[in-house]
Amino acid sequence: MRNVVLGALVAATLTGCAGSKMKEARAGSPYKTLASDKATLVVAQCIQYGWQDESVFGVDAGGFKEPSGAGGFTVYTTGGDYFVDVQSAGAGSSVKYYAAADSMPAKRRLAALATCL
Template structure:
């Protein structure tokens, strides 16, 4: 039981850090903006599943999905270094991908999410 409580506290602390990183990143320009004809939930679930692939991302595999205000979803990694905001536009979705830096891991995450469009 004690391990569960400690684990929950660690996750809560990390999500607080990730949340402030994401809020700051949203004030700038996304790394990439993409469009899809699919519904936001379908796109977000696909991205979340893809980002959890340990064969591709190893120990950095992780994808968490939360609803965002005004409809849509945010899918993010543990530290919030990579995240997407998936919002409804017309019959489809707009995907704003944010990455902390232009790196190979950022490009891998972009490639994984592009398969969901």
């Protein structure tokens, strides 16, 4: 029971840190904007699953999915350095990918999410 409470506190703390980074990033332009013919939930779940692949991302593997206020989903990494906003767009989805820097890890995350479109 104690481990569950501790885990919940750690997750809440990380979400707070990631949330402020994401808010700042959204004030600017996304790293990449993409589109999909698939439903928002399908795209978001696929991205989350892909970002959790330890064989690709090693110890940085991590993907968390939360509903967004606009009826879509946000998928993000532990520190919030990489995240995606998936929103409904007609019969499909609009995907806005944000990355802290133009780096090889950012490009690997982009490649992983592109397979979900």
